[in-house]
Amino acid sequence: MEKHVDRLSKGEAATLAGIRLATTAHLVAIAAEADPALRAMAPKRPFALVLSAPGLPSVGVSARGGRFRAWSRSSADRGGRGWPSIILRFTSRGSAARALGGGKGMPLPLPLGLGAPAALAFFRAAASRVPAILKDGAADPPLKARLLTEAALRGLAEVAALDEGLEERLAHVPDGSVAVEAGEAFSIGLRKTGRRIEVLDAAPTSPNARLKFRDADAAVAVFSGARPAVLALGSGEVAISGLLPLIQGLFAVLDRLGEYMAVRAGERLE
Amino acid sequence: MNGVERYERSRSLFERAAKVIPGGIYGSKAPGFLVPGAYPYYIESTKGCRMRDADGNEYIDYLCGYGSQIVGYGNERVDGPALERASRGDLLDQPAPVMVDLAERLVASVEGSSWAVFMKNGTDSTTLAYSLARVRTEKPMAIMAAGAYHGAANWCGANPFAALASDREGVLSFRYNDLGGLERLFAENRGRIACLFLTPYHHPTFKPQELPDPALYETARRLCDAEGALLVMDDIRGNFRLHSRGSHVRFGAKPDLWCMGKALANGYPISALLGAEGTRATANSFFITGTYWMSAVPMVAAMATMDEMERLGGVPRLESLGLLLKEGLESAGRESGFGARISGPPAIPFLTFDEDPDLYLNQRFGAAMARRGVFLHPHHNWFISLAHGEDDIAETVSRAREAFAAMRAGRE
Numbered sequence: 126m127e128k129h130v131d132r133l134s135k136g137e138a139a140t141l142a143g144i145r146l147a148t149t150a151h152l153v154a155i156a157a158e159a160d161p162a163l164r165a166m167a168p169k170r171p172f173a174l175v176l177s178a179p180g181l182p183s184v185g186v187s188a189r190g191g192r193f194r195a196w197s198r199s200s201a202d203r204g205g206r207g208w209p210s211i212i213l214r215f216t217s218r219g220s221a222a223r224a225l226g227g228g229k230g231m232p233l234p235l236p237l238g239l240g241a242p243a244a245l246a247f248f249r250a251a252a253s254r255v256p257a258i259l260k261d262g263a264a265d266p267p268l269k270a271r272l273l274t275e276a277a278l279r280g281l282a283e284v285a286a287l288d289e290g291l292e293e294r295l296a297h298v299p300d301g302s303v304a305v306e307a308g309e310a311f312s313i314g315l316r317k318t319g320r321r322i323e324v325l326d327a328a329p330t331s332p333n334a335r336l337k338f339r340d341a342d343a344a345v346a347v348f349s350g351a352r353p354a355v356l357a358l359g360s361g362e363v364a365i366s367g368l369l370p371l372i373q374g375l376f377a378v379l380d381r382l383g384e385y386m387a388v389r390a391g392e393r394l395e
Numbered sequence: 396m397n398g399v400e401r402y403e404r405s406r407s408l409f410e411r412a413a414k415v416i417p418g419g420i421y422g423s424k425a426p427g428f429l430v431p432g433a434y435p436y437y438i439e440s441t442k443g444c445r446m447r448d449a450d451g452n453e454y455i456d457y458l459c460g461y462g463s464q465i466v467g468y469g470n471e472r473v474d475g476p477a478l479e480r481a482s483r484g485d486l487l488d489q490p491a492p493v494m495v496d497l498a499e500r501l502v503a504s505v506e507g508s509s510w511a512v513f514m515k516n517g518t519d520s521t522t523l524a525y526s527l528a529r530v531r532t533e534k535p536m537a538i539m540a541a542g543a544y545h546g547a548a549n550w551c552g553a554n555p556f557a558a559l560a561s562d563r564e565g566v567l568s569f570r571y572n573d574l575g576g577l578e579r580l581f582a583e584n585r586g587r588i589a590c591l592f593l594t595p596y597h598h599p600t601f602k603p604q605e606l607p608d609p610a611l612y613e614t615a616r617r618l619c620d621a622e623g624a625l626l627v628m629d630d631i632r633g634n635f636r637l638h639s640r641g642s643h644v645r646f647g648a649k650p651d652l653w654c655m656g657k658a659l660a661n662g663y664p665i666s667a668l669l670g671a672e673g674t675r676a677t678a679n680s681f682f683i684t685g686t687y688w689m690s691a692v693p694m695v696a697a698m699a700t701m702d703e704m705e706r707l708g709g710v711p712r713l714e715s716l717g718l719l720l721k722e723g724l725e726s727a728g729r730e731s732g733f734g735a736r737i738s739g740p741p742a743i744p745f746l747t748f749d750e751d752p753d754l755y756l757n758q759r760f761g762a763a764m765a766r767r768g769v770f771l772h773p774h775h776n777w778f779i780s781l782a783h784g785e786d787d788i789a790e791t792v793s794r795a796r797e798a799f800a801a802m803r804a805g806r807e
């Protein structure tokens with residue numbers, strides 16, 4: 126795959142846009158839940174902020190009673206969405222991919238309620254806080270692990286749904302649920318049905334397979350791409366059990382996600 | 396001893412490997428195909444049915460080099476003649492005379508065959524079979540069973556990357572033993588089918604093995620004849636473990652081409668493609684070659700392996716050892732309340748648990764057995780060899796009894 130967003134094919138740019146939209150929304154919600162500085166900045170009034178791009182299901186973040194929630198195609202339920210206070214509309218999928226990847230471009234803000242300006246200011250602050258946490262060497266490893274895992278699973282769901290090149294591969298991956306756990310840090314899950322992947326807030330009680338990181342650092346290493354999954358497996362930093370073709374098939378999709386995540390948007394294309 | 400100490404050298408080798416070898420160990424021997432951390436990654440030495448890993452732990456082995464061992468590791472009656480041949484040269488400018496002996500012997504052994512050519516890996520043989528069938532029939536497609544493994548080539552789907560999709564366009568698949576589905580596939584692709592690939596019975600990974608429906612081969616033959624397609628028996632895994640005249644005889648199949656490999660020379664690198672008379676002219680016209688394909692040592696080893704198989708009791712002996720293992724393991728499982736079930740022919744068994752299609756119990760059992768010195772693959776079928784004896788089976792069953800009890804008690 127080309128390494129710059131401006132060189133991607135239309136389909137690849139659409140997939141990247143889907144990944145960036147979903148991961149941005151979900152990571153903002155998780156960071157806001159976990160980071161006291163961000164929580165303090167949150168508007169007092171409940172809000173729902175929607176991100177949309179043509180041809181892609183919209184995603185969003187909402188806050189109500191001090192709880193933050195995000196939604197996207199991989200959400201297991203439709204709760205917590207609320208009436209939107211503001212919609213940020215990207216004019217094209219390419220511009221969403223570019224802007225949410227740190228490059229140029231601005232969505233069109235469509236305020237729909239009184240809370241719109243505060244919601245937008247908060248979203249901007251939170252969206253730039255996420256990469257800062259991930260880069261911060263001193264950041265809490267469980268939070269980093271949780272953010273990276275969320276990005277991986279939400280990204281996985283988008284690539285699986287959007288990248289046509291994965292259709293055949295996914296057809297060979299059995300359906301089922303996976304518990305994804307990292308020591309004490311977190312325990313979440315996913316469910317694959319055909320090309321649809323739902324991310325679950327809690328690990329299923331009887332998953333078809335388990336993916337268990339030894340600790341938060343192991344999850345950070347694998348999901349940041351610093352440590353290839355096969356090597357982490359061989360060295361015992363991550364354990365897999367149960368229906369292995371399900372996990373191994375998803376690893377292949379994660380590899381593809383890694384290619385998208387390596388696409389740059391920032392620098393100007395010569 | 397925990398896994399870290401028990402397999403310390405394996406792990407440190409793996410860490411070194413990871414820096415210079417993609418995946419550390421790639422393909423079917425990758426740690427992720429076993430239970431990482433609960434099995435050795437590197438094996439140091441073997442003899443008979445026993446092996447020692449890189450950390451010095453010993454095992455009774457039931458993987459037999461993925462089936463390539465049939466008369467035992469380090470069998471002197473095979474290694475002796477092979478080493479003698481090596482001392483006079485292995486890879487020569489022209490074939491050694493033994494090539495003729497081996498071809499004659501195989502053609503005489505494999506019922507229905509009339510010619511043989513040699514190569515190295517099973518994949519070489521299945522790939523040549525596919526090419527030959529297409530040329531012979533002037534048609535493009537092959538049919539195979541979903542989940543069947545015919546090698547690591549792109550055409551049969553070992554690497555399902557989108558960029559390689561065009562390599563797979565020639566292959567259609569049906570659900571094994573779904574005779575109606577097979578009929579439909581032939582009907583929908585009339586005039587386009589070059590061949591049907593079948594393994595003698597179905598041995599997918601991660602699943603119980605399946606014996607052929609009694610009507611499968613008759614149906615397959617009829618459909619191939621009506622279409623003018625060739626029936627290819629991929630006997631690479633079975634390879635004289637199921638019948639001394641080829642696995643097709645055991646199941647009543649009448650193939651046009653036979654792929655053989657794995658145990659053909661007890662681990663020496665050689666595979667073969669055999670054909671019925673009707674395919675000879677096409678084979679004659681083909682350019683078939685590979686630098687190492689005519690090396691002499693594996694051919695000598697193949698001759699010696701066939702002699703040794705006969706001497707050690709051949710298929711009936713393998714079968715009775717396999718039955719002993721099956722009965723022992725199933726009843727040891729029952730004693731601890733597990734529905735452990737062996738599927739497949741007795742000489743190529745695989746154990747699964749009725750109550751656990753996701754294979755968590757397979758993984759726990761495999762790990763518990765590896766800890767106790769028995770190497771049983773949790774996801775791939777096993778193999779019995781003629782170097783196994785009743786005492787080895789008894790020892791295995793006794794270890795299994797301990798393992799099942801520990802699992803039932805929640806200790807492992």
Ligand SMILES: Cc1ncc(COP(=O)(O)O)c(C=O)c1O
Nearest residue numbers: 516517518544545546629631632
């Ligand atoms: C049935 C069957 N066909 C083909 C092959 C491919 O053989 P090789 O790995 O020697 O290329 C195998 C190997 O496992 C096999 O079991």
